[in-house]
Amino acid sequence: MQLLDGKIASxxxxEKLQQQVNEIVSSGKRAPHLAVILVGNNGASETYVASKVKTCGEIGFKSTMIRLDVxxxxxxxLQEIIKLNQDEALDGILVQLPLPKHISEQKVIATIAPEKDVDGFHPISAGNLMLGIPSFIPATPYGIMLMLEHYNIETKGKHAVVIGRSNIVGRPMSVLLSGNNQYGNCTVTLxxxxxxxxxxxxxxxxxxxAALGKPEFVHADMVKDGAILIDVGITRVADATKKSGYSIKGDVAFSEVAPKTSFITPVPGGVGLMTIAGLLKNTLKAYELRTK
Structure with a gap:
């Protein structure tokens, strides 16, 4: 069993992104610029956004964080997004999900300018992905593909099972794994x-x-020897032994499944870190397309 370590891959x-940004800035151009909108004070969302902003600073991106009351x-x-769409010094817009129930996520996603849709959720981005047209890929599936690339995982001809059909992970993941590319060409069951x-x-x-959001759903009796396990789940589970009062669990029962696998991602420290890497690569792509 080999660990697919998100810390190492991300x-x-x-490092590659930082090198590219240094070259951009040293040539006299501005750095890529990402704006993140956070609505309310959801604890998990606060953590995710803080990590994204911190990573932007580490690699030399400019970031703007906009906090709005719940x-x-x-x-x-929507008006806040429209203002960001019109800002020529801004390359990427991310609205942290989930949103309060009185706000339509679909309307919010559709309002983001497609050329600044670095989360890859806009209908145009989704359509291009389905058609095999270069576009922004949703950050988590993109991060998983980057991880497969980093560890040079052979996927051609393999049978991939994706558990979960969300538009954020499951569906785009099935498209990417079945696509005619170096780390695709799988036969996929969704x-x-x-x-x-x-x-x-x-x-x-x-x-x-595994991308269904149910902690430790996948057990050893569901996995054949030598399988590759990608755990997308990240759920806070009450744990009185922890100072925080909770533990982070993935969708895979790691301790019992890991010995049967050839490769497996940990939680935390796996796909979550690669999601941020995918987001930042999308932001650089948006910058390059907009400044050509």
Whole structure:
């Protein structure tokens, strides 16, 4: 069993990005600029946004964080996005999800200018991904592909089972793994809550991507020897033994599954770090497209 370490893989991506930013700035141009909008004070969202802003600083990106009260109206948030769309010194816009229930995530995503959609959620980005047209890839699936590339994981001809069909991870992940590219060319089965023979499908899988948000859902009896496990889940579970009062759990029961695998991602320290790497690569791409 080899650990697919997000710290190592993301460090390699960040070092490359930092080198590219240094070259841009030394040539007299401005650095790429990412804006992040945070609505309310959700603890997990606060952590994610802080990590994104910190990483921007580490590699030389400029970042702007916009905090809005949880009571902000949908129209108020949309107007804030429109202002950012019109800012020529800004390359990428990210609205941290989830949003309060009175705000439509679909309207928010559709309002972001497609050329600044570094989260890869806009319908145009999703359509281009489906058609195989170069576009912004949702950050988590993109990060997973970057991890496969970093560790040079052979995927061609393998059977991949993706558990979870969200537009953020599951669906785009199935498209990327089935695509005609170096770390794709898999035969993909996309599973969800209504899949009857999930265990049997998983036992046939060479690669399992668990992205359903249920802590320790995938157990050893669902995994064949030598499989590759990509754990996208990250759930806070109450734990009185921890100072914080909770533990972070993935969708895979790591301790029992890991010995059966050839490669596996840890939680934390795996896909989450690669998500930020994917986001920053999208931001640099947006900058390059906008400043040509």
């Amino acid at each position: 460090k390699a991506v960040k 009571t902000v109206s949908e129209e108020g948030l 599973c969800h809550s209504h899949t009857h023979n999930l265990k049997e499908l998983c036992l046939e899988a060479d690669i399992i991507v």
